[in-house]
Amino acid sequence: MAIAGGGLSGGLIALALQRRNPGISVTLIEGGEQIGGNHRWSWFASDISPQDHDLMKEFPHKSWRVRYEVRFPQYRRHLATSYNSLYSTEFAQTLENRLNQRSILTTRQVASLDRNSISLADGDRVEADVVIDCRGITNAPQLSGGWQVFLGQTWKTDVPHNVVEPVIMDVEVAQKDGYRFVYVLPLDEHRVFVEDTYYNDAPTLDIEALRGRIAQYVSEQGWSGEVEDEETGVLPVITGGDFAAFQAAHRIEGVAMAGARGGFVHPLTSYTLPKAVEIAHLVADEIAIGRGPVLAATLEKAAQDHWRATGFYRMLGKMLFGAARPEERYRVFEHFYRLPEDLVERFYACQSTYADKARILIGKPPVPVGRAIRTLATSRTEPLSKETAA
Numbered sequence: 001m002a003i004a005g006g007g008l009s010g011g012l013i014a015l016a017l018q019r020r021n022p023g024i025s026v027t028l029i030e031g032g033e034q035i036g037g038n039h040r041w042s043w044f045a046s047d048i049s050p051q052d053h054d055l056m057k058e059f060p061h062k063s064w065r066v067r068y069e070v071r072f073p074q075y076r077r078h079l080a081t082s083y084n085s086l087y088s089t090e091f092a093q094t095l096e097n098r099l100n101q102r103s104i105l106t107t108r109q110v111a112s113l114d115r116n117s118i119s120l121a122d123g124d125r126v127e128a129d130v131v132i133d134c135r136g137i138t139n140a141p142q143l144s145g146g147w148q149v150f151l152g153q154t155w156k157t158d159v160p161h162n163v164v165e166p167v168i169m170d171v172e173v174a175q176k177d178g179y180r181f182v183y184v185l186p187l188d189e190h191r192v193f194v195e196d197t198y199y200n201d202a203p204t205l206d207i208e209a210l211r212g213r214i215a216q217y218v219s220e221q222g223w224s225g226e227v228e229d230e231e232t233g234v235l236p237v238i239t240g241g242d243f244a245a246f247q248a249a250h251r252i253e254g255v256a257m258a259g260a261r262g263g264f265v266h267p268l269t270s271y272t273l274p275k276a277v278e279i280a281h282l283v284a285d286e287i288a289i290g291r292g293p294v295l296a297a298t299l300e301k302a303a304q305d306h307w308r309a310t311g312f313y314r315m316l317g318k319m320l321f322g323a324a325r326p327e328e329r330y331r332v333f334e335h336f337y338r339l340p341e342d343l344v345e346r347f348y349a350c351q352s353t354y355a356d357k358a359r360i361l362i363g364k365p366p367v368p369v370g371r372a373i374r375t376l377a378t379s380r381t382e383p384l385s386k387e388t389a390a
Contacts, residue, residue: 001287002118002126004110005134006030008041008272009259011095012280013132016055018099020284026099027126029118031109035095036088038231040152040193042185045082046345047274055277059094061086062187068166072334079341083166085185085193110135115254115296130292132283133252134259142249143241145314146321147203148270151210151232152183152195155218157225160189169337171330173217177204179320179329182217191228194218199320199329203234236260238267239318243307247300256296258283263303266350268313268320274349275306310350312357336360 001017003010006028014028028035048056065082096104109121113133118126155161163186170182179199186192194217196210218224243263250261258264264275282302286295320332337344343356352360 001026001130001132001292002128003028003132003134004113004118005136005259005261006032006035006095006104006106007037007134007136007259008039008091009262009264009276009279010132010134011035011091012055012276013134013258013283014103015058015095015098016277016280016284017287019055019058020281020288024287025103027103027105027128028095028099029105029108029110029120029126031107033107034088034092035104035106036091038229039088039233040085040185040231041088041091041273042083042085043271043273044345044348045084047271047349048277051281052274052277055280056084056086058098059086060090062185064166066165068168070168070337071170071172072330072337073172074334075338077337078165079344081341081345083168085166113252113255115252130256130287130295131254132256132258132295133250133261136260137250140236140241140246140249142246143236143238143243145239145241145267145317146178146237147200148197148235148237149200149203149205149233150183150195150197150235151205151207151214152193152230153211153214153227154187154191154193154229155223155225156228157190157192157223159224161186161192161221161223163192169333171334173213175327175330176213178326179324179333181330181333182214190225192223199237201321201326205232205234207232235270236265237270237317237321238265239314239321243304247303251300254296256283256299257303258299262299264306266313266348267310268317269348271348306350312352313350316360 001024003014010028014026017024017026062085063082067078067080068083069076069078110118111121112119113131115131116127118131163184167184170184173180173182177198177200181197183195183197184192194214196214250257258279259276260272264279265272283295286298320329324332339359343359346352346356
């Protein structure tokens with residue numbers, strides 16, 4: 001097995017393969033200096049199955065088993081769902097410990113792939129019976145929507161910060177450049193992760209502006225200290241498009257596609273971990289029963305099924321970007337978080353029932369009705385292309 005891309009999806013597939021089929025040789029190829037890069041991945045306990053929890057237990061991650069909080073201008077609410085967060089350093093260390101050291105190649109750029117090999121930019125070639133492409137995507141003009149833009153910092157505070165539970169969305173902040181919220185994770189008594197996040201029309205990341213806003217937020221909480229680490233992200237929020245054309249643009253005959261390149265994302269939240277761990281187990285099971293030669297077709301069909309199953313979330317995203325004025329987009333989430341807790345859990349897990357969907361849509365809409373009707377009636381949305389947007 002050879003996997004191009006050592007991010008979340010590629011790393012989870014490699015580990016699931018090693019657990020399910022310990023005799024199989026797996027080569028994991030990453031262009032960066034470290035498997036997983038510099039990221040923090042988080043998930044609700046209800047997002048993944050018991051089998052998936054078993055795989056994630058391999059990684060030393062932070063868990064909050066009591067509750068989490070959301071804050072909006074009109075109200076605050078505590079929800080009892082357990083929450084988890086994994087940092088890329090622990091992700092990389094676990095994979096380095098569990099996989100054969102010679103099977104992890106870092107700082108190696110992929111030049112091209114085919115069904116039985118990966119050619120590297122330095123001229124080396126890795127041959128394999130099965131090749132999986134997990135390199136992610138930067139542009140997808142076949143799809144449409146907006147962007148989730150964020151900058152996160154880990155702060156070490158001079159005195160205990162006294163935060164005891166995650167704040168998933170703090171919307172009691174000035175609404176700038178679209179829907180804005182601050183995300184807060186208490187890592188230990190003196191360390192807290194603070195992320196400034198925006199649902200933007202364009203993939204614009206003003207690092208200095210976001211650093212300043214986080215510093216202001218930290219000061220307003222009464223904290224002082226120093227920044228230990230920083231990460232940034234620009235993720236697509238998918239509202240529509242031609243998924244068949246997207247698959248055709250990325251398809252390499254006989255090469256399996258996973259992760260964002262395969263289309264395995266939550267279209268509205270941009271969460272990737274729940275599908276990444278699910279697909280990791282699917283790949284391991286398919287290989288175990290000898291279906292490696294048809295893995296590309298299996299994952300392509302799984303992606304098509306996921307696209308069909310998530311149409312409701314794309315419609316909500318279209319309403320968010322098209323019907324709500326940028327400074328009032330928070331009202332969509334403010335309305336949503338008044339709904340029953342089990343409905344919220346199923347929403348994040350992409351498992352909303354018909355009753356859930358009706359409950360989300362029934363009642364006074366959080367956006368102007370006329371704008372909502374016009375938005376749903378038109379298919380015109382912006383292509384998810386950083387180059388086009390720029």
